[in-house]
Amino acid sequence: MSAEKIDGKALANKLKESNTALATSLKEAGIEPKLAILSAEGDIAGNSYARSLKRAGKRIGLTVEPTGYPDAIAQDDFDRILKETSRGVHGVLVMRPLPEQLDPAMVDSLIDPLKDVDGVHPQNAGLLALGRPSFIPATARSILHLLKSTGVELKGKRAVIVGRSPTVGKPLLQLLLAEHLPVTVCHSRTADLPAVCREADVLAVAIGRARMVTPEFVKPGAIVLDAGFNWDDELGHELGDVDPAVAEVAGWLSPVPGGVGPVTTQLLLENALVAAQNSRP
Amino acid sequence: MSAEKIDGKALANKLKESNTALATSLKEAGIEPKLAILSAEGDIAGNSYARSLKRAGKRIGLTVEPTGYPDAIAQDDFDRILKETSRGVHGVLVMRPLPEQLDPAMVDSLIDPLKDVDGVHPQNAGLLALGRPSFIPATARSILHLLKSTGVELKGKRAVIVGRSPTVGKPLLQLLLAEHLPVTVCHSRTADLPAVCREADVLAVAIGRARMVTPEFVKPGAIVLDAGFNWDDELGHELGDVDPAVAEVAGWLSPVPGGVGPVTTQLLLENALVAAQNSRP
Numbered sequence: 001m002s003a004e005k006i007d008g009k010a011l012a013n014k015l016k017e018s019n020t021a022l023a024t025s026l027k028e029a030g031i032e033p034k035l036a037i038l039s040a041e042g043d044i045a046g047n048s049y050a051r052s053l054k055r056a057g058k059r060i061g062l063t064v065e066p067t068g069y070p071d072a073i074a075q076d077d078f079d080r081i082l083k084e085t086s087r088g089v090h091g092v093l094v095m096r097p098l099p100e101q102l103d104p105a106m107v108d109s110l111i112d113p114l115k116d117v118d119g120v121h122p123q124n125a126g127l128l129a130l131g132r133p134s135f136i137p138a139t140a141r142s143i144l145h146l147l148k149s150t151g152v153e154l155k156g157k158r159a160v161i162v163g164r165s166p167t168v169g170k171p172l173l174q175l176l177l178a179e180h181l182p183v184t185v186c187h188s189r190t191a192d193l194p195a196v197c198r199e200a201d202v203l204a205v206a207i208g209r210a211r212m213v214t215p216e217f218v219k220p221g222a223i224v225l226d227a228g229f230n231w232d233d234e235l236g237h238e239l240g241d242v243d244p245a246v247a248e249v250a251g252w253l254s255p256v257p258g259g260v261g262p263v264t265t266q267l268l269l270e271n272a273l274v275a276a277q278n279s280r281p
Numbered sequence: 282m283s284a285e286k287i288d289g290k291a292l293a294n295k296l297k298e299s300n301t302a303l304a305t306s307l308k309e310a311g312i313e314p315k316l317a318i319l320s321a322e323g324d325i326a327g328n329s330y331a332r333s334l335k336r337a338g339k340r341i342g343l344t345v346e347p348t349g350y351p352d353a354i355a356q357d358d359f360d361r362i363l364k365e366t367s368r369g370v371h372g373v374l375v376m377r378p379l380p381e382q383l384d385p386a387m388v389d390s391l392i393d394p395l396k397d398v399d400g401v402h403p404q405n406a407g408l409l410a411l412g413r414p415s416f417i418p419a420t421a422r423s424i425l426h427l428l429k430s431t432g433v434e435l436k437g438k439r440a441v442i443v444g445r446s447p448t449v450g451k452p453l454l455q456l457l458l459a460e461h462l463p464v465t466v467c468h469s470r471t472a473d474l475p476a477v478c479r480e481a482d483v484l485a486v487a488i489g490r491a492r493m494v495t496p497e498f499v500k501p502g503a504i505v506l507d508a509g510f511n512w513d514d515e516l517g518h519e520l521g522d523v524d525p526a527v528a529e530v531a532g533w534l535s536p537v538p539g540g541v542g543p544v545t546t547q548l549l550l551e552n553a554l555v556a557a558q559n560s561r562p
Contacts, residue, residue, distance in 0.1 A: 105413050126407030130447045132386050156472040164458050166411045173454075173466075177445050182471040185454075186463035191437040196463055199480075 003224070003246070003253040006146050012262035016060055019266060022273045023061030033276035034063045035117065035269070036085045039095035041068040045231065046095035053093075056265050062272055065089065071099050078102055082110055090279050091117035091272035096167075114278065117271040119171065128174050135275075138268040140171035142260050143204050143225045144179075145267065150223055150252050160184045160200035162193070162213065162241070168206035168227055176202070193217070203250075210239040213246060221251035227260045284505070284527070284534040287427050293543035297341055300547060303554045304342030314557035315344045316398065316550070317366045320376035322349040326512065327376035334374075337546050343553055346370065352380050359383055363391055371560050372398035372553035377448075395559065398552040400452065409455050416556075419549040421452035423541050424485050424506045425460075426548065431504055431533050441465045441481035443474070443494065443522070449487035449508055457483070474498070484531075491520040494527060502532035508541045 039046035050066035057064035092115045113123040119135040159181045163169040176183045197217040206227035228241030240256030320327035331347035338345035373396045394404040400416040440462045444450040457464045478498040487508035509522030521537030
């Protein structure tokens with residue numbers, strides 16, 4: 001058996017079209033949508049992603065403005081830059097991880113909830129948990145989007161999420177519960193992780209360990225969604241959290257690269273466009 | 282085999298002592314802790330619970346002020362009463378379910394997050410989901426408290442929660458994940474619910490159906506926690522969601538009445554005292 005590939009690039013291309021149409025309609029209404037991105041000057045991965053978002057934004061008609069800040073910045077100065085950067089834009093994204101002297105909780109809370117395109121503000125995390133989502137973290141949305149693209153009937157299926165991060169595992173759990181799936185969240189401290197994962201008809205992996213999920217974790221025919229993004233210097237590209245050998249067991253598999261990533265990018269841009277749309281008086 | 286009883290009344294008595302000590306220390310610091318409760322005049326169960334909270338508050342040194350509002354109240358008038366009621370008290374509790382003309386989401390958001398003793402404001406739900414809890418819904422806290430009281434080592438165990446409500450199932454999920462358990466959330470739409478429940482070493486039930494969980498749902502030796510509260514007119518007391526016959530299979534069982542309920546009451550009062558404590562300049 002060889003898994004069907006869930007083609008993130010093709011899905012991203014479709015989203016690119018709808019994003020372009022939305023950006024055009026905003027401009028016709030006199031709104032120039034803008035997204036600001038803040039990253040530490042020494043954050044190579046963060047700056048690289050900010051640049052790629054800038055290019056992707058340009059293609060659909062969204063202005064993306066990356067701003068660097070000194071790695072050794074004090075919390076007060078960061079707060080001031082965040083406030084200034086947020087003025088005159090519709091969305092704000094702060095790249096993670098933050099320099100260690102900054103308090104992530106304080107940063108999350110300082111983002112205007114109406115401009116919080118990655119859904120990190122407690123208010124937005126809460127609205128999602130209460131079943132009234134506003135901005136949802138783009139990676140979690142992307143995984144659901146890929147899952148639905150398979151067209152597989154979800155009724156009667158079980159989902160397992162590996163990883164409990166506030167930006168992927170936990171919001172995805174809310175999304176899958178809202179789809180009426182029973183959901184198990186497991187993590188690095190789970191006893192017999194492979195056995196728990198083998199219960200999954202839908203297995204979503206976001207644990208941040210390259211190729212950790214091997215075929216023994218996978219129920220034959222399962223839909224496997226890989227949100228891993230582990231940069232490999234030697235190979236010069238990222239590796240997923242799922243071993244490609246899983247394709248021999250799974251029914252569906254999203255590859256890395258070319259799976260969750262490109263769809264996440266478009267959904268993040270979409271969130272920024274929606275923020276611009278909501279800003280209309 | 283006969284399950285050990287998890288004695289909620291005994292645990293509540295211990296909490297009553299610590300609550301009394303906390304209330305005394307607040308008074309010594311010049312703070313008279315006060316909790317306001319809003320319920321519809323026609324809500325018999327809500328008014329009865331409000332009165333019992335008033336009595337329980339009196340015993341520990343917390344002033345509880347129940348206020349009724351007309352069942353047919355308009356949203357605007359409710360909002361005004363909520364605002365007025367919140368003045369001069371440290372905690373506010375709005376009894377559910379609300380009359381159907383009121384918007385529960387709007388009511389949740391109108392409660393001052395600093396006085397939100399049952400953790401229903403999106404900000405508080407979000408802080409819990411992000412791992413930085415402020416006020417946590419008292420029923421979820423109560424279930425964790427009962428679980429820990431068993432003294433059973435949780436490492437390597439699996440938890441299953443039946444029910445995905447925003448006030449019990451979902452916050453309990455966050456609490457159990459924070460304890461490093463893998464957690465499955467299932468619900469009325471889950472295929473083969475008994476089989477999923479039998480995976481649980483820790484089974485928490487909050488589904489709102491009297492005695493739905495029968496012995497076939499339970500793994501021998503499991504810890505079973507029953508948050509059911511289904512009033513039975515004929516019997517004149519509430520019934521749990523768990524059939525008492527489960528005691529023949531489970532290792533531990535919290536009874537209804539006398540399990541989750543009395544501990545929830547004390548933890549709700551504790552939240553109000555903490556709100557008063559936090560109000561110190």
